[in-house]
Amino acid sequence: MLKVENINTYYGSSHILHGVSLEVHPGEVVVLFGRNGVGKTTTLKSIMGIQPPKNGRIIYKGEDITGNAPYLNVRKGLAIIPEDRRIIPNLTVEENLQLGILHKKKQLNVSEQFDMVFDYFPKLKLRVKQLGGSLSGGEQQMLTIARGLISNPELMMIDEPTEGLAPLIVEEIAEILRRLQRHGATILLVEQNYDLTISLSENLRAYVLEKGQVKLSGTPAELRACQDEVEQCLGVKL
């Protein structure tokens, strides 16, 4: 479905990604692990076209999308759920969601899509007329996932969805991710919480990044076989 081939990405003159390659197949959860600053978010931004790579290729469903503007990639079926949430503070919850479905208004039944996301996030339904900026951190995280989900994307790139949230909400978000996965969503996930991530799905693969390169990759079982190396890359005891 998605094939990233040997991309190099820079911020100005600093070289962030050094030849990253990865693949995502339909129905999979693919996770990017790594310490802060190794280029996980940059990888997502490169795929999306927010920070296009200098060289290398990004192939989505057989088509070269390298360097396309983000809005074009969204229309092809990608969605990004950014770590900083990026809720539009001066728009209501309802308007934030409408913004997410505007580009597919003609193909989808808007009220059905609203019902679908409210089924995932019943709390948001109680807040539809409230301004995005007035929500709590957990509610904002739910809204940002809902906003990405409402247009039925084929591949969701979710960046650190549990960062900075209370344990109870973390579990709630994890349950949502499991549910999405059961319904056949394809997810490329960046997450620091190793144990929680491994619990998300049977059909899971992970890439471990170090200094802008893929160091290790494999299924949870394969990573367990080389646990020492994983621990070294992540700098934690598992």
Next chain:
Amino acid sequence: MELSWEIILMQVIMGLALGAIYVLLASGLSIIFGLLDVLNFAHGTFYMLGAYAMFTAISLCGNFWVGLVAAVVIVSLIGGLFEITLLKRLYGTDQIYPLLLCFGLGIFIPDIIKMAFGLIGKVVDYPAMLQGATFVGNLILPKYRIFLVVLMALVLLALYVFMKKTSIGMIIRAATRDRLMVNCLGINVSRVWTVGFMLGIGLAALAGAVAAPMVQTIPNMGDEMTVEAFVVVVIGGLGSLGGAALGGLILGQVVSFVSLLAPDWSNVSIFLTMALILVLRPRGLFGEEGRD
């Protein structure tokens, strides 16, 4: 001079009419700044173009109202062309580059107009139905000033409905806060920018077109209006439409009363008002703190 309540009320109406011009002009400037982050130093130039387009259209068709619509449409299209061909190339660069481009345009266009129309002012007549005044008791109400106030109220209402109730208005409000995220939701932001710029320019042109019968239509009539529009936007708070409206009305009253009581001070009073408001409230009346 005896200040009777009739004179005071008259002056309030004069100030409201002047304020209406400021409000139209400044709301356009505010939309452009909020959405595109462009400090449009050519705003007064588009105001002037609105007046000249009005003059030209009326001389061709002879009707004030047709001329008014034509002027706004034509100048908006000129603005759109400018945005697509020149301004668009400078997005993402330092804020100073679009500013300089607009500044340059503000020097270049008036000279073109001087060549095309000459230095002598053009006269735009009041429409027949709005000439003269109506009397309410001892009170003289100039019809055209009343029209300006009504027009401003209608335009503000239309802008409010457009921003709050339409998809494109919603996108403009969102893109004003976070253009990257709007782009990441599948929306072609650059097209929204063109629409927003044309909307802002259209408001400037409307201000110029309706001001034309009251002021002298000369090639440099927009120069000081650019500065005054910025003053209004700064008073109201950068990027805030409600602020532009309130700021415009305040400034209209200030200029109106200072011109009556101390005519020599009328220009200075504009900047004194701005300074005073900024001292009391540095972000402007409706501005948000620490907006980047």
